[in-house]
Amino acid sequence: MIDWLFQLLHGYGDIGLFLYCLIGPLTYMPIGPDIFLITRAMGCHCFPLRAVLLMVTAYCISGSINFFIGRLALRTTGLKGRWLDRLSKAVNRYGFAGLLLISAGPIPLREGSITAGFLRVPYRNFIAAMLIGTSLRFTAEGIFGSLL
Numbered sequence: 001m002i003d004w005l006f007q008l009l010h011g012y013g014d015i016g017l018f019l020y021c022l023i024g025p026l027t028y029m030p031i032g033p034d035i036f037l038i039t040r041a042m043g044c045h046c047f048p049l050r051a052v053l054l055m056v057t058a059y060c061i062s063g064s065i066n067f068f069i070g071r072l073a074l075r076t077t078g079l080k081g082r083w084l085d086r087l088s089k090a091v092n093r094y095g096f097a098g099l100l101l102i103s104a105g106p107i108p109l110r111e112g113s114i115t116a117g118f119l120r121v122p123y124r125n126f127i128a129a130m131l132i133g134t135s136l137r138f139t140a141e142g143i144f145g146s147l148l
Helices: 002-026 033-044 049-077 082-104 109-118 123-147
Strands: none
Touching: 002 033, 002 049, 002 109, 033 049, 033 123, 049 109, 049 123, 082 123, 109 123
């Protein structure tokens, strides 16, 4: 498996990684981009700064698309209900820290982005949390991979 990942990274390079990260949160990909970043760092035994920057950029773009899909879904469906009130209270309670956990943690970015848009979270709060959270996540993974 590791050999296959090294071949894939060598064949497509940074453009392939960027496209994979751009399409991944918009669809369901079988392997998360984290594996590609860690193997890239393992292969060069260095911190892959360019790859991290491309991945953060791609995640912010695809997260923004999902965010606005959530906003559009709210406008077109006009859904309201008890479950939405509970979710809205949770987002209001945890605020920026909750958004940061969504972008940096194991919660799928796709669902978190759509939910943030659906709950009318201010876009600047959302994108700031995305930038910080994904930067922390991918930086930690790049450091981890370079140490292996």
